[in-house]
Amino acid sequence: MPELPEVETVRQTLKNFIIGKTIKEIQVYYDPIVTGDSDHFANTLTGQTICDIDRIGKYLIFILDRDAFISHLRMEGKYNIVDASTPLNKHEHLSFIFRDGSELRYQDTRKFGRLELVNKDTYRQDLPLAKLGPEPWDADPETIYAKIHKSNLPIKTLLLDQTIMTGIGNIYANEICFTLKIDPRTPGKRLSKRRVAELITISREILEQAIAQGGTTIHSFDANGITGLFQLQLNVHTQKICPICQGTITKEMVRGRGTYYCKTCQKKKG
Incomplete structure (x- = not known):
């Protein structure tokens, strides 16, 4: 998508x-x-x-x-x-x-x-x-924290909720969790205000990098024949080896979405 x-x-x-x-x-x-x-x-x-x-x-x-x-x-x-x-x-x-x-x-x-x-x-x-939430560039950490700090839903699922923060889909949610060094299954309530602020900053940075590369071309995406290059920079999504620890990337379903993460580098809390 x-x-x-x-x-x-x-x-x-x-x-x-x-x-x-x-x-x-x-x-x-x-x-x-x-x-x-x-x-x-x-x-x-x-x-x-x-x-x-x-x-x-x-x-x-x-x-x-x-x-x-x-x-x-x-x-x-x-x-x-x-x-x-x-x-x-x-x-x-x-x-x-x-x-x-x-x-x-x-x-x-x-x-x-x-x-x-x-x-x-x-x-x-x-x-x-x-009904959409703000894009990461407009997101206020206090407001986002207030929306997720009581949630038992996985942080991966919350990233995909367009009413909380809009624009992030499955590919970039996986990449954001990896860069944040957090297990995507971690409940939203386990994130402190500091971690939520980091989450927003990382979301901005990853989306900006992807825009600069013309997006990620996986399967059928192109823009009038112009394909993106960000797939060459993906750390975990569709990958097999972690670029940090060289361990095996795990793929499993989290609330119905294919989720890639490194069990060594992304620790779960709660």
């Missing part, structure tokens, strides 16, 4: 290609890919120009003249920028056809992603974005 660095890479890439383009027509080939009425979505946005692309957590927000729409890529969503004459592939479910003859196509092998029309002026205060 694309996480914050991958979605930010998509945002930066798309801005280079589609800002200033005017939508001539929208074709929806799979109606459920749009939340709400797909005809209303297409009719509302047709004729408008793309002015900017924002991002909150894992959501992209396309800002147009009068309206905006959000896009969540979920498991395997991606955008392809092609010439309008390019044949449609079976996994492309929606096309923004621009007046200059180019197209922005939304592709999603598993069809889990969603696009939704939102208010251009209030989308940050409206659902579904209003």
